[in-house]
Amino acid sequence: MTEATTEIELEGNDAGGRYVLRGPGGAEAEITFRRPDRHQLIIDHTTVPDVFRGQGVGTKLVARVVEDARAAGVKIVPLCPFAAAQFARHPEWADVLKQ
Template sequence: MNITFEQTGSGGRYLGKADGIVDPAIMTFSRASPALIIIDHTEVPDAMRGTGAGQALALYAVEEARKGGWKIIPLCPFFHAQMDRHPEWRDVLNG
């Protein structure tokens, strides 16, 4: 899966695209401050379910937070569950 980033005025989204699948998996976030993002939504199209697309987006967000030196507030239920499953990601968890 190829993951790209799109930025908007106050946030952005990560897009996960797979060969032969039109609709990407999406994880959206808003920026609360230069050092804090809020991940608020993850959406995986039916054609990508069970492929690990959501997990790949979550890992990408964690790696980007580490590189950028910011923390994450996990409002998205999927991302929150991933944080619970991966204690090694807690270094980027806000609070």
């Protein structure tokens, strides 16, 4: 991955948005989310184009959501199967998982 693609950006508003990592040729890896209220964030979908495969980009995106949720005191509902699988693999993220 090049230097220009290492920054995950947050785009959105109080209702929802996405975390995106841009790569070569305009490729974008992203996690989309909704905010039904100020206390929770619902991860809807994760997309990782082939150009990013094998680099842990999907996990990095989920980790960024977790980091931001911790800082904001928000709980996460991982509806996306990929995000749910990552939460199962990372018990250290349980503090932000909405039960």
